[in-house]
Amino acid sequence: MQLRSRLAILPERSGERKVLLEQSAGLFGVSVATVYRALREQQRPKSVHRADRGSPRLLPRPELERYCEVIAAMKLRTLNQKGRHVSTARAIALLEEYGMDTPSGFVQLPKGLLAKSTVNHYLDAWGYDLERLTRQPPAVRFQAEHSNECWHFDLSPSDLKHLHKPPAWVEPGRGNPTLMLFSVVDDRSGVCFQEYRCVYGEDVEAALRFLFGAMSPKEATGVDFGGIPAMLYADNGPIARSRVFQNVLECLGIKLLTHMSAGSDGTRVTARAKGKVERPFRTVKEAHETLYHFHQPQSEAEANLWLQRYLMHYNDRPHRSEPHSRLEDWQRHLPSQGIRQMCSWERFCTFAREPERRKVGADARVTVEGVAYQVEPDLAGETVVLWWGLFDNELYVEKDEQRYGPYLPVDGPIPLHRYRKFKKTRTQERSERIATLATRLGLPRAALEGHAELAYLVEEAPAPQAVRALPFRDLDPYQEFNYPSALMAKRAIAQALGCPLAKLSEEERAFIDAVLGETLSKKEVLERVRRHLAHDPPGEAHAD
Template sequence: MKLGDYTRQEIFEALAGKRGRESLKLAKELAERFSVSVGHIYKITHGVRLNGRARRHDAGEKRIELAPEIDLFMEGLTVDADFSADHVLWVTSRHFGLPADFVSITTYNQWLREKHMSRNLLGKDLRPYRSFESPRANHMHHYDTTVAEAFYANDDGSIGHEPGYERYKNKPGNRRPRLVLYSLVDDFSRVIFARFYFSENTLNLLDFVFRAWSEKEDRSFPFFGIPNFLYCDQGAPRRSAKFLHAKEKLGFEIPDTTPSHATEFGPRKHGKVERTFGEGLLGEFMKITRIFRFAEIDEMNQCLYDWLIHTNNKKNRTTNEVRFARWVRSVGAPRSMPSEEMFKLLHYDRDERVVKGNLQIELNGRKYQLPYRKPFINWVGVKIEVYWYPGKDDTISVVYDHHEEEVRAMAPVVDLAMEYKKIAATDREKRLAELKGANYSAVNFPAMYAPEKDLPYLPKRGQEFDDKRISEKSRPDGRPSFTPEVYLDEVEAAFALKKAGFFDGDKAQREADRAWLKALFSGREKIPESELSTAIEALKTKQWEAEG
């Protein structure tokens, strides 16, 4: 039944400011009068009734005060050790000798929320920040990489996919090449360029920026050009001599920045490129491989390229513009150069060399001595890749088994005859030798692993209770130690006293027994049965001494 405006106004005025039983009584009367349900009356008067119980006079005030050192100790356990509230209160009560229930879990969690220090909020970056944005396209590009943990290379070159609860094929020890996603984002337009590689090194970085900054033959991907600034982490490829030479020749700057993992909530500084990972780019593209298997990495990159064209032709939620359209509108004349020239500037000469037993290689008439340490000592007899910048072969890069190192030209290490020098032991070898001589005679292992002797005997599942294995230890009142303590209220204690011969005398004696029992409780609701037994024995002993 639909209520009219006048009827609704009458109901509002009747229930305005009412709560509890008074509100319920009026609602029932109005419901019967207007032939509607009580629930309907409650629903339409939700805004005028006083809901819930009355507000406390001290609402919002802290009703439990702790010493500042206790507050600091508890908050430190939450912030520094990530202890749960239950764990924090237990440790604090033990450390400061407080009652186990000195503060409830609910109250402590409420304190943390009021200070914005709950475990949930500690995982969020609540600091204020300032956004920055480039004035035009190609002014700044953001670059970063991430390991595509869901992908791995099969023996036949195809790309496999594993769900998150497995990922055993991508563990470092199985020697399967792991796919790495390289991603570059234009700061102003949010245009994304990305590509998969089998490792993260300088050579792949150079190939990636060459493909990103070169003009594409496919006009459906208009993005190209060298930026004024490249915003990236301080990774090894970015610090390599090859990339620094390319930076000087191509004329772009790399602003100083700290790595994302070096500070708390570091990814915020690289948010525009970090958002291309996860569900933003890699997570969404990853879903394709759940139902489709790529034959090789080139096929996968081609599919990613086509998928990026689709993505960059969609509106960005922040700018409310299509990425490609915003880039074309603001880029002007992209700063670029012929692909052949850029390729020469970005790429080094390459050759292969076999490492000799003395860890030497020869290149362009010069000898290079590899250091006598890992991983170089494992390269004896293997063919490694060698890269160098044309005309500047004082520094070369050696690559083997997805590992890259820069090596400077140095004089070969030659030991004089009769002056043989042993190769210095590694830190690991020194540590192993030190551990072999460790002495553990002072450690009492039998006592360390011995079971606690105060624990009561409990039979194993399926076994009968063995009375012979009951602990002989007993309490002062003679009861076994494994027997739980029994607590009695005043009525139960009176019955126990009646059995012990109390309350059997004349009226004066009964009154004296009641007064003695009341004094024994002294305001407590319950007392231990052992305390009552001890008090009875003491009273009887006192009476016997008086009679004797």
């Protein structure tokens, strides 16, 4: 207080003020800045507010708040993806000149009542500003309870972009394909499996090959990670929208879950959970691919070899929340019944079939990418759904929820001066029967003379580590291993024996019925029938 009183006596630009401050600082053993700070804090005035602080004095709060709500709604309604919206001044002018229809009635602002600064102040004070209105709700984290309960699938272009030596399958003049990183991450443990693939865009075939490798055992690398997951979480890209991709996952018993479309859940970002698969991408690109500045892989196989060595180190790193590694967490939290074992590559190829609606030609043939297939004669001229294999040459045909096939590629037309005729189909037999009936119909003479009435009765037709592994459950969607019915099995047996079953003895036919009553497996049925009839070839006892 004495120092402040002595300073108040001296003029503001007096040199004695500095000397007095230095003496006081030396007396108390502090710096001059500390003395200045103490004087400044004591001279700071105490803030005193009005009794109506925060309340508008221009209008009652309910009325002004209603105008602010309408203006905030106008800003939100006119907001586009680039963040542009109607300004406060323009919104006030529209309300003053034209007004606005609201659910509670028509609202029109008197001219000159509100200013832009006043509206902006209360928009911020009452929480009607655009930043708060568009703010996302709090994030909700989730984590699976068991390993292989959920996998995250995604792909990202490599920072290397292209290989120095393109693969041999690249067509001349098409350009180098993009070196893409395919990745799956276990939701529970964070264990990651990645591979390089040279692709043109998001290729479904490359994605299916990668998923087969991810789910198959990896004895060469010494990693136990694998098995069929219960659910696959992916984005809404071309791969997840592909029918063949969805069909393969359905045959494997995998539930496909994709993000909700943007804007379908208010202001919440629907792709927020993809950070679990994006984090390994960033780690690989920063810790592994940066070394490509010293040495670049010459081929896709070499790039994958280097990547697998790094992923072994990555999976041995600590878990995000547990006191052990990612791979150890995956092994500790396996399902009690074990992981589902992956099928063979040959069986996987039969699942990868793409549907396409086509019309069968008059010669009962369809052409897929220049390859001709001969189908059932009864399907000639019909519009069917083709299921052609993505990895093989077999073709299945679906008509009215009934599947035919498999069909293999056939040669071109038959040579000249040769004759070939298809067996009459049911459609042809039905047409001939109706044509014969039409020629034999007779109308009574009374129909022309008018002495009798005709009654048309139409009958309605009937409606048409040592990791426990479970064996692969084969649903057999295309009926390749089992006959669909006993009738189809008898037709196949007759074709295999080369004679109708009616020429067999009653004992042999009874044996066939007994076998079909036990099983419909193609392999077992044919083996047992041939073994039983080996001592007496069918048809010999009935030869003339």
